[in-house]
Amino acid sequence: MPLDFTIIGYMAGTLTTFASLPQLIKSLKTKDMSGISPYFVISFTTGLFLWLIYGLLRNDYPIIIFNIISLIFWIPILYISLRDEFKNKSYIKNKIKKC
Amino acid sequence: MPLDFTIIGYMAGTLTTFASLPQLIKSLKTKDMSGISPYFVISFTTGLFLWLIYGLLRNDYPIIIFNIISLIFWIPILYISLRDEFKNKSYIKNKIKKC
Numbered sequence: 316m317p318l319d320f321t322i323i324g325y326m327a328g329t330l331t332t333f334a335s336l337p338q339l340i341k342s343l344k345t346k347d348m349s350g351i352s353p354y355f356v357i358s359f360t361t362g363l364f365l366w367l368i369y370g371l372l373r374n375d376y377p378i379i380i381f382n383i384i385s386l387i388f389w390i391p392i393l394y395i396s397l398r399d400e401f402k403n404k405s406y407i408k409n410k411i412k413k414c
Numbered sequence: 415m416p417l418d419f420t421i422i423g424y425m426a427g428t429l430t431t432f433a434s435l436p437q438l439i440k441s442l443k444t445k446d447m448s449g450i451s452p453y454f455v456i457s458f459t460t461g462l463f464l465w466l467i468y469g470l471l472r473n474d475y476p477i478i479i480f481n482i483i484s485l486i487f488w489i490p491i492l493y494i495s496l497r498d499e500f501k502n503k504s505y506i507k508n509k510i511k512k513c
Binding site for chain 1: 418419422423425426427428429430431432433434436437439440441444446447448449450451453454455456457458460461462464465467468471472
């Protein structure tokens, strides 16, 4: 494989991985998850975890490293997202109970 | 490569790709991009585009297909996100002008 191809792959991986850093910073700062689908966060984080297993089984270091970094960014986002989801659900339940 | 590994790779790719569908539906329905970092959306979509180029250069069909589908989901999200960003910036500019 020519070197140019590999460089493009590494650039692509770096962009899709580190794209999540400003999202993590925003989510931690604002705790505002209103625009983010919890189904997206759950499926995406599960997918990243499967990519990590795939990388480990194949001994593919770029896949392993990119997905460990991505998981470091997405696990806290998943935590905030799920906490919000449960909070909203119990809030609605309490509202219904009061009616 | 044993078949099991490949299946895990396809499951991982399917999850990380189709995770974006509920996000697209939510963004189109609510137009609420307040919790999503525009830097995340820009970098992530650019990264997906580079993955597509990488796949095309390597003739790697799974990479090509997964990234075309992802781009179909993320280009409209990018559009809504950037439109919101410019709207907010011009709103703040007008507010400052009025002061």
